[in-house]
Structures are given as structure tokens and as C-alpha cells.
Amino acid sequence: MRLFTFAAALRRDSLNRKLVRLAATAAERAGVTVDLADFREFDMPLYDGDLEASAGSPAGAQKLRERFLAADAFLIASPEYNFSIPGTLKNALDWVSRTNPIAWRGKPGLLLSASPSLVGGNRGLWCVRVPLEATGAHVYPDMFSLAAADKAFDAAGALVDPKMAARLDKTVAAFVATARALAKAAAAG
Numbered sequence: 001m002r003l004f005t006f007a008a009a010l011r012r013d014s015l016n017r018k019l020v021r022l023a024a025t026a027a028e029r030a031g032v033t034v035d036l037a038d039f040r041e042f043d044m045p046l047y048d049g050d051l052e053a054s055a056g057s058p059a060g061a062q063k064l065r066e067r068f069l070a071a072d073a074f075l076i077a078s079p080e081y082n083f084s085i086p087g088t089l090k091n092a093l094d095w096v097s098r099t100n101p102i103a104w105r106g107k108p109g110l111l112l113s114a115s116p117s118l119v120g121g122n123r124g125l126w127c128v129r130v131p132l133e134a135t136g137a138h139v140y141p142d143m144f145s146l147a148a149a150d151k152a153f154d155a156a157g158a159l160v161d162p163k164m165a166a167r168l169d170k171t172v173a174a175f176v177a178t179a180r181a182l183a184k185a186a187a188a189g
């Protein structure tokens with residue numbers, strides 16, 4: 001099974017980028033082939049219907065779509081901005097959703113977040129679910145939110161708290177098992 005994953009953050013020292021690296025490693029341990037992308041690869045303008053009509057989908061959106069299409073499942077780590085989805089991620093999902101078939105339709109996805117706050121960005125993930133579910137993704141019911149994330153990683157990028165590290169592994173492994181079951185059911189028709 002192939003998993004496409006990225007942190008929806010552009011910042012070099014992004015906490016979500018650190019978290020997604022750990023989740024990618026956990027997915028590999030669960031036997032998955034991981035495609036870990038950098039969100040900067042998918043640079044694109046703000047959605048504009050006139051631009052779409054004159055020039056079609058921008059290159060960054062097409063690239064993002066292809067990466068989703070090549071995968072059986074996806075995993076997104078997203079910051080929480082003002083209790084919600086970052087505009088950059090929503091814009092990217094909006095552009096990609098304009099090309100049929102929608103690249104994540106029917107695919108299982110796991111959502112993660114990291115924030116310096118005590119809620120760990122979890123409120124934002126409820127908003128990330130909406131456009132994905134509205135366009136046919138099977139967003140996994142459990143989510144993983146890392147609170148106090150500015151103090152959660154050691155210098156090597158590992159989680160300081162072994163209980164939290166075990167919980168991340170368990171969440172990713174359970175998601176992978178569900179994604180595999182869905183893929184098997186879909187293959188059986």
C-alpha cells in the first residue's frame with residue numbers, strides 16, 4: 001500500500017513537519033510505502049475562477065493531485081489557524097477538487113496536528129475534515145493532536161514523551177490496518 005503524506009505548513013522549523021516525519025516512519029514500520037512531500041512543492045495562486053477558465057489548474061495543484069492519485073491512502077499534518085484550517089491548505093484542496101475525478105475520493109486519510117497550545121490544534125482538524133469528507137475521502141475517525149508541541153521533540157526530532165510516541169505509533173498502525181481493509185474490500189468489489 002502506498003501512502004501520500006505532507007505537513008500543510010511552509011515554515012522550515014514547522015512542528016507539523018516534525019510530526020509528519022515521525023508518522024511517516026511509523027507508517028513505514030507498519031509496512032507501507034511512504035511518499036513524504038514538502039508542501040512547498042505545491043505552490044499555487046489563490047483560487048480564481050477566471051484564471052481557471054483561462055489557464056486551467058495551476059502546475060502546483062496538478063502536482064498535488066498526481067501525488068494523491070498515485071496513493072492508496074493519505075496522511076496530513078495540519079496546523080490550526082484561528083481554530084480552523086489554514087488558508088493555504090484550504091486553497092490547495094479547493095484547486096485540486098476542481099479536477100475530476102477528485103484525487104482523494106474513496107481514499108482513507110488520517111489527520112494529525114501539532115501546536116504549542118494545550119489543545120494541540122485538534123479544533124482545526126475538525127475543519128480539515130469538512131472539505132475532504134464533502135468530496136468523498138474516508139477520513140479516519142481518530143485523529144492525533146500533539147499538545148505543547150514546541151516542547152515535545154528532542155534534538156533528533158523524536159518525541160520526548162514515550163507514551164505519546166507509543167500513541168502516535170498505535171494511531172498510525174490502526175489507520176494503516178483500516179486502510180488495508182478498505183483497499184481489500186474495494187478490490188473484491
Ligand SMILES: Cc1cc2nc3c(=O)[nH]c(=O)nc-3n(C[C@H](O)[C@H](O)[C@H](O)COP(=O)(O)O)c2cc1C
Pocket residue numbers: 009010011013014015016017079080081082083084114115116117119120121
Ligand atoms: C494565523 C495563525 C493563527 C493561529 N491560530 C492558532 C489557533 O487557533 N490554535 C493554536 O493552537 N495555534 C494557533 N496558531 C499557532 C500555531 O499553532 C503555531 O504557529 C504552530 O507552530 C504552527 O504550525 P507549524 O509549527 O507547523 O508551522 C496560529 C498561528 C498563526 C500563524
